[in-house]
Amino acid sequence: MKKLTKYIPRKSISLTKRPRKTTEYSVLESYFIKVFDHEVKVEILSDGEKGYYVLHEPNLNENEKKLLRELMLRFYETLTEPKLPGNLRYHFLKEIKGLGFITPLTYDDNLEDIYISPHRVYVVHKKYGTLITNLSVNNESLREWCQSILSKLGIGISIKKQLRRFSYKNLRIDVTIGEQQPNYFVTIRVLPKVPPTPIDLIKLNTIELN
Numbered sequence: 001m002k003k004l005t006k007y008i009p010r011k012s013i014s015l016t017k018r019p020r021k022t023t024e025y026s027v028l029e030s031y032f033i034k035v036f037d038h039e040v041k042v043e044i045l046s047d048g049e050k051g052y053y054v055l056h057e058p059n060l061n062e063n064e065k066k067l068l069r070e071l072m073l074r075f076y077e078t079l080t081e082p083k084l085p086g087n088l089r090y091h092f093l094k095e096i097k098g099l100g101f102i103t104p105l106t107y108d109d110n111l112e113d114i115y116i117s118p119h120r121v122y123v124v125h126k127k128y129g130t131l132i133t134n135l136s137v138n139n140e141s142l143r144e145w146c147q148s149i150l151s152k153l154g155i156g157i158s159i160k161k162q163l164r165r166f167s168y169k170n171l172r173i174d175v176t177i178g179e180q181q182p183n184y185f186v187t188i189r190v191l192p193k194v195p196p197t198p199i200d201l202i203k204l205n206t207i208e209l210n
Contacts, residue, residue, distance in 0.1 A: 038090045053131035058087040116186040
């Protein structure tokens with residue numbers, strides 16, 4: 001069995017921040033995506049200039065966050081999945097069976113691309129174009145996250161090789177390391193789980209009828 005690399009989310013990864021309340025936002029659309037056995041609400045907001053993609057994930061209190069880290073450490077030692085209640089199970093599965101903090105984005109069929117850089121995560125939405133998400137991660141946590149994901153897939157990473165390209169499920173992932181300093185940048189292309197039909201392409205204005 002492949003050895004898993006330990007990756008415990010740090011407090012620097014923000015999961016539930018909304019855009020600043022001092023600005024007025026209009027809700028363009030809201031919908032739910034199913035992540036494992038949990039329904040996660042998505043809101044598309046606009047301030048008149050920029051668009052925002054806001055995830056409403058279940059929150060954990062400080063004691064639950066501490067317990068989650070302990071459970072993950074125990075899992076890496078035993079490879080035995082514990083039975084957990086709803087919110088804890090959701091966050092546990094995100095780290096163990098998903099791609100960590102960006103897991104919900106990979107379950108949204110409305111997204112085409114995900115761009116991750118230090119302190120900012122963007123998505124390209126099929127209907128609303130480029131949106132700023134309420135997810136953020138600092139460079140150190142992003143580096144650890146990249147190394148963990150690559151290690152799980154058996155892919156090495158080195159600052160001498162500044163680009164790693166690989167596939168995971170319906171995702172095509174590029175990990176780039178900056179030349180001047182070890183900043184990490186990730187680009188993810190989200191491919192349709194089911195190939196689009198000609199009718200789908202016409203609805204998306206991808207092709208035109210002559």
